[in-house]
Amino acid sequence: MAASDGFSWRRHFRHPVFGCLGFRPIVAQHTRAEDEALGRWAKGRKHIIEIGVAEGASALKLRQSMAPDGVLTLIDPFNLSRFRPLNTTRRLAQSVVGHCSNGRVVWIEEFSSHAARIWTGEIDLLFIDGDHNEDAVLQDWKDWHGFVAPGGLVVFHDARLFARGWVTPQYGPVKVVDALFRTKTHPDWEIAEEVDSLVAVKRQM
Ligand SMILES: C[S@@+](CC[C@H](N)C(=O)[O-])C[C@H]1O[C@@H](n2cnc3c(N)ncnc32)[C@H](O)[C@@H]1O
Numbered sequence: 001m002a003a004s005d006g007f008s009w010r011r012h013f014r015h016p017v018f019g020c021l022g023f024r025p026i027v028a029q030h031t032r033a034e035d036e037a038l039g040r041w042a043k044g045r046k047h048i049i050e051i052g053v054a055e056g057a058s059a060l061k062l063r064q065s066m067a068p069d070g071v072l073t074l075i076d077p078f079n080l081s082r083f084r085p086l087n088t089t090r091r092l093a094q095s096v097v098g099h100c101s102n103g104r105v106v107w108i109e110e111f112s113s114h115a116a117r118i119w120t121g122e123i124d125l126l127f128i129d130g131d132h133n134e135d136a137v138l139q140d141w142k143d144w145h146g147f148v149a150p151g152g153l154v155v156f157h158d159a160r161l162f163a164r165g166w167v168t169p170q171y172g173p174v175k176v177v178d179a180l181f182r183t184k185t186h187p188d189w190e191i192a193e194e195v196d197s198l199v200a201v202k203r204q205m
């Protein structure tokens with residue numbers, strides 16, 4: 001049998017139920033450098049929002065790093081489960097994020113555009129990692145960036161090409177970041193840092 005025909009735990013135990021049962025680790029959808037950057041950007045922040053939670057890998061990092069009196073709001077409709085009452089991705093995410101007791105976590109099981117309609121609070125870190133279609137990413141930006149305080153960050157995932165990375169110029173977040181911040185300047189915002197596929201833009205003071 002060729003090496004590539006070998007049994008792949010990752011392929012065969014992909015379903016989140018195996019994560020819930022402890023048969024596999026959660027699927028982290030970001031690189032180690034991105035994980036470190038998220039931790040650095042979340043450090044000491046008090047009002048963090050993540051759009052797009054999946055199995056909770058990035059949410060856990062944000063929770064571990066934020067201020068002890070901070071609130072992390074996690075927005076994901078978890079709508080892809082074939083059997084909604086069981087919803088193993090949601091269960092897995094809640095279990096993973098619950099491994100850390102830092103700060104407080106609020107779950108909003110909605111599409112981000114719905115959540116934005118009822119949102120009122122100030123944000124100091126917004127992580128956009130939900131629907132990656134260009135229109136959807138742009139909508140997330142439009143719906144949410146007005147809530148970000150001066151000095152606050154908006155971070156886009158899969159928004160930048162990098163060596164040995166998976167991102168292509170056709171990715172929605174790449175097109176949105178290029179249109180908003182690279183091909184023109186934004187009056188109140190500028191690119192603060194870029195790490196692998198992450199682009200962090202900062203609201204000027
Ligand atoms: C790329 S994954 C998120 C990965 C996660 N941030 C991580 O690094 O571990 C995208 C997630 O966005 C969610 N999603 C899709 N459309 C969304 C929307 N309109 N609002 C909020 N979440 C959405 C999906 O259900 C999915 O769980």
